[in-house]
Amino acid sequence: MSRKPIIAGNWKMNKTASEAREFVDAVKNAIPSNELVDTVIGSPAIFLEGMKKGVKGTELQVAAQNCYFENAGAFTGENSPATIADLGVEYVIIGHSERRDYFHETDEDINKKAHAIFANGMTPIICCGESLETYEAGKAVEFVGAQVSAALKGLTAEQVASSVIAYEPIWAIGTGKSATSADAQNMCKAVRDVVAADFGQEVADKVRVQYGGSVNPSNVAEYMACPDVDGALVGGASLQPDSFLALLDFVK
Numbered sequence: 664m665s666r667k668p669i670i671a672g673n674w675k676m677n678k679t680a681s682e683a684r685e686f687v688d689a690v691k692n693a694i695p696s697n698e699l700v701d702t703v704i705g706s707p708a709i710f711l712e713g714m715k716k717g718v719k720g721t722e723l724q725v726a727a728q729n730c731y732f733e734n735a736g737a738f739t740g741e742n743s744p745a746t747i748a749d750l751g752v753e754y755v756i757i758g759h760s761e762r763r764d765y766f767h768e769t770d771e772d773i774n775k776k777a778h779a780i781f782a783n784g785m786t787p788i789i790c791c792g793e794s795l796e797t798y799e800a801g802k803a804v805e806f807v808g809a810q811v812s813a814a815l816k817g818l819t820a821e822q823v824a825s826s827v828i829a830y831e832p833i834w835a836i837g838t839g840k841s842a843t844s845a846d847a848q849n850m851c852k853a854v855r856d857v858v859a860a861d862f863g864q865e866v867a868d869k870v871r872v873q874y875g876g877s878v879n880p881s882n883v884a885e886y887m888a889c890p891d892v893d894g895a896l897v898g899g900a901s902l903q904p905d906s907f908l909a910l911l912d913f914v915k
């Protein structure tokens with residue numbers, strides 16, 4: 664089963680609008696064809712519109728880093744998935760461990776967001792991942808499996824097949840302590856097995872599973888060589904144009 668690789672940068676709460684513009688100008692003509700790889704930048708919501716203008720006519724796609732699960736209403740400070748979709752944004756990252764931990768997002772919120780993102784014609788990048796404590800207790804597969812099942816609840820087989828799931832062990836995020844490729848492969852396979860159990864093998868063979876956590880230009884190829892790793896979700900190494908472009912060298 665061949666799945667198209669997807670490399671996504673997650674800028675988190677970094678860059679000003681003008682820094683984002685400079686970044687896009689620096690990389691936009693060097694992005695490989697999206698027949699080979701989907702290349703995505705997850706930008707802060709406040710300059711998503713500028714990002715979409717900046718990438719027009721290029722192979723670069725844009726993700727929001729979060730959204731609310733209602734399209735409109737009295738939800739001060741939240742961003743509507745309908746509004747994000749209207750800008751032409753293709754993906755929304757949901758369930759990042761930083762959102763779960765610092766902003767108390769639950770599996771139920773994440774599931775509602777996944778439904779809302781599909782209802783608005785976008786694709787969710789659904790994050791999952793265990794803490795060091797859970798990893799060391801040998802409970803990562805069980806914990807991550809439950810997160811994945813909960814996030815996908817009630818979606819159609821077609822929606823699940825088109826989803827992106829990012830496995831990001833919390834202990835590897837921003838620490839420089841990346842998972843071994845064997846661990847990444849085992850966990851991405853475990854994620855796929857959960858999708859197979861809930862939605863069937865055909866759907867599981869189509870869903871794209873990324874590894875995230877201290878991915879950089881020197882280790883990305885090793886992850887991409889794993890049969891169940893279809894891409895990477897990258898924080899720190901996605902912030903500089905040279906480093907971001909080097910993450911895409913594996914397709915050459």
Ligand code: 13P
Pocket residue numbers: 673759831835836837838839875876877878896897898899900
């Ligand atoms: P780092 O690549 O900085 O470890 O961040 C990973 C991440 O959280 C991407 O969503």
